[in-house]
Amino acid sequence: MFLSVIIPALNEEEPIAGVVSECFATGLPDEVIVVDNGSADRTPERARGAGARVVTAPRGYGRACAAGVRALSPECDIVVFIDGDGSDCPEFMQQLVDPVAAGKFDFVIGSRARGQREPGSMNFQQVFSGRIVGAFLRLLYGVRYTDMCPFRAIRRDALARLNMREKTYGWNLEMQMRAACAGLRILEIPVNHRRRAGGESKVSGTLRGTFVAGARILATLFRVALE
Numbered sequence: 001m002f003l004s005v006i007i008p009a010l011n012e013e014e015p016i017a018g019v020v021s022e023c024f025a026t027g028l029p030d031e032v033i034v035v036d037n038g039s040a041d042r043t044p045e046r047a048r049g050a051g052a053r054v055v056t057a058p059r060g061y062g063r064a065c066a067a068g069v070r071a072l073s074p075e076c077d078i079v080v081f082i083d084g085d086g087s088d089c090p091e092f093m094q095q096l097v098d099p100v101a102a103g104k105f106d107f108v109i110g111s112r113a114r115g116q117r118e119p120g121s122m123n124f125q126q127v128f129s130g131r132i133v134g135a136f137l138r139l140l141y142g143v144r145y146t147d148m149c150p151f152r153a154i155r156r157d158a159l160a161r162l163n164m165r166e167k168t169y170g171w172n173l174e175m176q177m178r179a180a181c182a183g184l185r186i187l188e189i190p191v192n193h194r195r196r197a198g199g200e201s202k203v204s205g206t207l208r209g210t211f212v213a214g215a216r217i218l219a220t221l222f223r224v225a226l227e
Contacts, residue, residue, distance in 0.1 A: 001101045002075040004156075005029045005093075006068030008061055009084035010037040013046050014198025020050035022090040023082065028097060033071050034084065035064040043084075062171035066164065072156065080153045086197025087121060088151040092189075096153040099187050106158040106184040109176065110151040110191030118194045129214070133173065133221065140225060141180035144188060148172045148217070151191055158184055169213040170220025177224045 005023050009016050016034065023032050034047035038059045047054050057067035065081065072079065078100050082088045092110060099105040112122060113130055134145040150172055162178040164171065179186055 001077045002030045002073065003028050003078050003080065003097060004072050004076040005032045005080045005082060006065065006072075007032065007034045007047075007052070007082055007084045008037055008057075008064035008068065009034050009039065009043050009047065010059070010064075011039045011041050011043060012084040012198070013039070013041040013043045015086035015196065016043050016084050017046040017050040018197060019082070019084050019086055019088075019090070020047055020052045023093070024051060026090055026093050028093055029080070030075070031073055033068050035068045035071075037061070037064040060167045061169050062164070062167040062174075065171050066167075069159065069164075076156050078153055079156050079159055081150055083150045087194050088149075089192045089194060092151070092191040093153075095189055095191075096151070100153050100155055104185070105187045107154045107175075107179045108152065108187045108189060109145070109147070110149040111145075111147040111188050112149050112191060112193040113146045114188070114190035116190075116192045118192075121193045121195045125214075129217070133217070136221070137177065137180065141177070143176075143180040143186055145176055146188065148176065149191065154179075154184075158182075166216075166220050169216040173217055173220050174224055177221075181224075 020032050023029050032052040034052040034054050036044045036056045044054045055071045057064045096108045099108050113127055130147040137145050166174040
């Protein structure tokens with residue numbers, strides 16, 4: 001199985017090299033792709049120095065993820081998404097990938113809500129919104145989600161069938177909803193979560209970021225549910 005890791009990154013020069021190195025240290029990825037989302041710092045240089053292939057994308061989390069998918073090597077079988085801020089724990093990658101590689105599941109998502117969280121790594125709004133959205137999706141699709149965690153693994157051919165369109169912060173939720181609609185075999189597993197290793201969160205770091213991200217996630221929720 002050829003495994004590719006996609007890391008969207010915006011102004012993550014402090015943690016990005018460590019994230020790339022930790023991914024490679026698992027011995028799993030055949031390639032690590034860092035998608036520079038318009039950084040004004042040395043994120044691309046630090047990522048390349050750690051061994052990643054760097055591509056660029058216009059600003060927007062979903063645009064970055066989509067650019068990473070377009071850049072995948074033809075041999076890729078499984079795609080892992082992970083954030084570039086150092087908060088996700090790559091040592092859990094094996095647990096995400098193994099059920100997909102074994103052919104038992106198509107999509108495996110980490111749950112920070114069910115794992116061990118370092119104090120300060122997630123605020124109340126993030127945990128609460130993940131639970132509320134998860135309850136709604138369970139009613140809608142019968143699939144159990146407790147989080148919208150960015151750390152996830154999916155079969156490449158399954159991902160291609162989802163016809164992802166979200167360009168901003170609703171990308172993760174859209175994937176979860178479309179995976180449920182498509183009847184993918186879905187597994188959620190607990191993963192640990194850390195405080196970000198550097199820089200400022202674009203979502204929870206400011207009131208504006210929290211509001212914008214929340215608005216985009218809600219818009220995605222209703223748009224996909226009504227399709």
